[in-house]
Every structure is written in C-alpha cells, then in structure tokens.
Amino acid sequence: MRVVEGVGMPEAGPGEVLVKVGAAGVNFADVMQTRGLYDGGLEVPYVAGFEAAGEVVDVGAEVHGISVGERVVGTGYGAFAEYMVMGAGNVARVPEGWRDEQALGLVLNWATALAALKPLGQVSAGQTVLVHAAAGAVGQAAVRLAKHYGATVIGTASADKHDVVRRLGADQVVDSRESDVASEVLRLTDGVGVDVVLESVGGETFAKSLEVAKRVTGKVVVYGVAGGEASVSNWELNFKHQIHVIGLHIGVLGQHAPEMFAELMAELDKLIEIGVYPPGEPTVYDLADGPKALAELETRATVGKIALKP
Ligand SMILES: NC(=O)c1ccc[n+]([C@@H]2O[C@H](COP(=O)([O-])OP(=O)(O)OC[C@H]3O[C@@H](n4cnc5c(N)ncnc54)[C@H](OP(=O)(O)O)[C@@H]3O)[C@@H](O)[C@H]2O)c1
Known part of the structure; x- marks a missing residue:
C-alpha cells in the first residue's frame, strides 16, 4: 500500500454522496482485504479503506435528507483518500460537537x-x-x-x-x-x-x-x-x-434487515446522548503511514480504534 497522486476525483452517482475525508477508519477488514481474505474483496490495484468521516461536498441524484456541508461518518470503498463516495444509506451524522475522527467506528x-x-x-x-x-x-x-x-x-x-x-x-x-x-x-x-x-x-x-x-x-x-x-x-x-x-x-444485516439496522442506529444515538457512548479517541496516523497502521493491527499491537488522516 502506498500513496499515489493524480487518481482523479470520484463522483457521487445516484443514491451516493461525495465526502471530503477528514479521517478514515482502519479496520481488521483492511488487513483481510490486503491479504486477499475478505469475501468478495477488491482486485489490485484499488484505493484501500472502507470507513471514513468528513464533510459532504456533493450529493448524487435520489439522495434525500443529506445536504452539502453536513458532516457524516459512513462506509464505502476507497476511504484512504482525500475524497470518497459513500452510499447515502450507509451514513450517519457526526454527533454534535465531535471531530471527524471521534465519530469513526459508529456504523462499523x-x-x-x-x-x-x-x-x-x-x-x-x-x-x-x-x-x-x-x-x-x-x-x-x-x-x-x-x-x-x-x-x-x-x-x-x-x-x-x-x-x-x-x-x-x-x-x-x-x-x-x-x-x-x-x-x-x-x-x-x-x-x-x-x-x-x-x-x-x-x-x-x-x-x-x-x-x-x-x-x-x-x-x-x-x-x-x-x-x-x-x-x-x-x-x-x-x-x-x-x-x-x-x-x-x-x-449484510443493514441490507437484509434494514429495520433492525435502523433500530441499532437509533439506540446508538440514545447512548451517545446519555454518554454511554463517548467520543472516540483513535490513534491517528498520517495517510502515508497506512502500511504501518495495518501491520500493527495485524500483529495485535494496537489498542482501540486506528485512524488515517489524509
Ligand atoms: N462482522 C462484521 O460486520 C464486523 C464488523 C467490524 C469488525 N469485525 C471483526 O471484528 C474483529 C475486531 O475488529 P477491529 O477492527 O475492532 O480489530 P481489533 O479488535 O482492534 O484488533 C484485532 C484484535 O484481535 C485480537 N486477536 C486475537 N487473535 C488474533 C490474531 N491471530 N491475529 C490478529 N488479532 C488477533 C488482538 O487482540 P489481543 O492481542 O488483545 O488478543 C487484536 O488486537 C475483527 O475480527 C473484524 O474482522 C466484523
């Protein structure tokens, strides 16, 4: 994994939002994807990363209830980048008063x-x-x-x-x-x-x-x-x-049991409100240190959430 330039800006299609990434979440799924062990994973070369938080800078057609300027946390492909596209159905708002990196982990x-x-x-x-x-x-x-x-x-x-x-x-x-x-x-x-x-x-x-x-x-x-x-x-x-x-x-739960997923998100909102779920405190690495972050996650050297800052 390495940083490349000149990849071009992704575009929000129908039902998608374009997000300026404030912080990307590193997940064990990234380790598995890198090793070719993630079911249905991407083929090289690909932009890595499944999770990010940041500001919505464009919305595609058929997106309702999310506007440009809002800060969201969500999932999609290509999170280890300056901009990424997320399915509008896969995003939640960054809780009031939280920084982008503090919201990582909410939906995953x-x-x-x-x-x-x-x-x-x-x-x-x-x-x-x-x-x-x-x-x-x-x-x-x-x-x-x-x-x-x-x-x-x-x-x-x-x-x-x-x-x-x-x-x-x-x-x-x-x-x-x-x-x-x-x-x-x-x-x-x-x-x-x-x-x-x-x-x-x-x-x-x-x-x-x-x-x-x-x-x-x-x-x-x-x-x-x-x-x-x-x-x-x-x-x-x-x-x-x-x-x-x-x-x-x-x-798969979100896709096949959307009502259950909505109930989970509503419960998490409540838990944030009452302080059971506090703002996250991830260990933040520069985007260029992505390989180091993944290696540490793989070798059990990490504690809590890991994030990359583009
Ligand atoms: N199914 C889903 O939808 C879903 C969603 C999110 C995450 N996950 C899964 O949940 C798990 C946790 O994910 P995470 O991102 O939060 O990672 P994590 O728990 O922060 O890191 C993995 C931890 O697993 C422990 N571990 C035990 N045996 C291990 C081994 N052989 N290799 C590596 N780690 C080992 C280590 O803790 P100790 O050294 O302290 O034992 C290690 O720090 C992963 O398995 C991930 O794939 C699944």
Whole structure:
C-alpha cells in the first residue's frame, strides 16, 4: 500500500454522496482485504479503506435528507483518500460537537458490537458475556455496552492491554495469549459458562468459545476470523455443544434487515446522548503511514480504534 497522486476525483452517482475525508477508519477488514481474505474483496490495484468521516461536498441524484456541508461518518470503498463516495444509506451524522475522527467506528464497530449483544445475543441484566479482543475497536465498544445493559463482562486481551479493558468496566480479564482461556472462563463462572460469547477471533479460540457457552441457552455470535477459520460439526452441536452459533456481518444485516439496522442506529444515538457512548479517541496516523497502521493491527499491537488522516 502506498500513496499515489493524480487518481482523479470520484463522483457521487445516484443514491451516493461525495465526502471530503477528514479521517478514515482502519479496520481488521483492511488487513483481510490486503491479504486477499475478505469475501468478495477488491482486485489490485484499488484505493484501500472502507470507513471514513468528513464533510459532504456533493450529493448524487435520489439522495434525500443529506445536504452539502453536513458532516457524516459512513462506509464505502476507497476511504484512504482525500475524497470518497459513500452510499447515502450507509451514513450517519457526526454527533454534535465531535471531530471527524471521534465519530469513526459508529456504523462499523459500535453497530456490530450492539447487534452482537442485543438483537442477536439477546443479552440481559445479570447475564455473563465473554468479549474476545476486548481492547480492540469493536471489543471496547462491546465491553461498554454489555456493562450498560447490566451484564457481567469477562474480556480477553493480550496482557499489556488488560488495564485498558479493566478501565472500561470489565469485571474480569483473561490473557488471550498465555492462559487456557476456556478453563479460566469456566473457573470464573463456577463451571457454568457464559450466556453470550462475542467471537471475533476464530482459529483455536473458536473451540474454546463453544466450550464456555452455557449448555442449551448459551450463544456464540461470530463476527470475525482474525485468528483464522474454524468449524463446528452437526455431530458436535448434537452431542457436545448444545448451544446457539450465530453469524453476523453488519453490512449484510443493514441490507437484509434494514429495520433492525435502523433500530441499532437509533439506540446508538440514545447512548451517545446519555454518554454511554463517548467520543472516540483513535490513534491517528498520517495517510502515508497506512502500511504501518495495518501491520500493527495485524500483529495485535494496537489498542482501540486506528485512524488515517489524509
Ligand atoms: N462482522 C462484521 O460486520 C464486523 C464488523 C467490524 C469488525 N469485525 C471483526 O471484528 C474483529 C475486531 O475488529 P477491529 O477492527 O475492532 O480489530 P481489533 O479488535 O482492534 O484488533 C484485532 C484484535 O484481535 C485480537 N486477536 C486475537 N487473535 C488474533 C490474531 N491471530 N491475529 C490478529 N488479532 C488477533 C488482538 O487482540 P489481543 O492481542 O488483545 O488478543 C487484536 O488486537 C475483527 O475480527 C473484524 O474482522 C466484523
């Protein structure tokens, strides 16, 4: 990945808005895209980046309710750039008083964490939630949200990130690299396991997530594969893991369950208003340092949200 000039200005087509990028969000999806692991990903050469916040400078035909001059955060292709086009249906307004970079994560990280916990995980007060990668961008949102809904939260993270996870309100933090996560979580839950697992890691961790979900009622919401692919068989679901395994992709949710997505966005607005969802504090890199940012995300060296400034 490198900075190129003279690419030309993208144009807003019907149903799209053109945004002057104030800050672009770096997501694990960018790492996967770079490695050719993102389903339906782009072919090289392409302008990287899926998420940005900035000012609307043009609106295409058939766009209603968004005007030039408004600041929005949303998704599309080519976010690591000075200008990008977003589908008007994929944008939210930058909350009043927030800078562009502070709004990154609203439609990807926070919406994903909320979808995993509420409509899909159906978490309620008094339940226990296990959040993998709890110091990450989605993970931090999930810890805050789960605490707000009255759950007991167990987070996993690399040891040097445990303080961050504790400060967010997690009740327990388990070392994602050293400990036997499954035995540790079972020990912390008196052998019963947890009501909901937020599974973004996969690989060897997936089997541990299945093991610690409560028999019969426990749910494992799968929304990431940072540690690689893993599987569960029908035999295992029948005889070994009598639990619910639920898949989540926020883009597909927005497309196929638009009412649910609208409810998520309305709930996030409310959470912003009452301060449960505070302005983000991303680590900001120059656009030219994009490769460094991606490498750090890939090697588990980051905490929270990462942003690029064009
Ligand atoms: N399905 C969706 O719609 C959707 C939307 C947004 C994000 N996601 C997914 O949610 C996850 C989190 O995304 P994010 O952008 O917020 O990233 P992130 O959590 O900030 O970064 C990934 C973290 O995962 C942990 N991890 C554990 N094993 C890993 C491995 N083998 N390789 C790399 N990381 C590993 C690391 O934390 P520790 O070192 O602390 O363990 C790492 O810092 C990703 O899997 C992403 O693809 C999915």
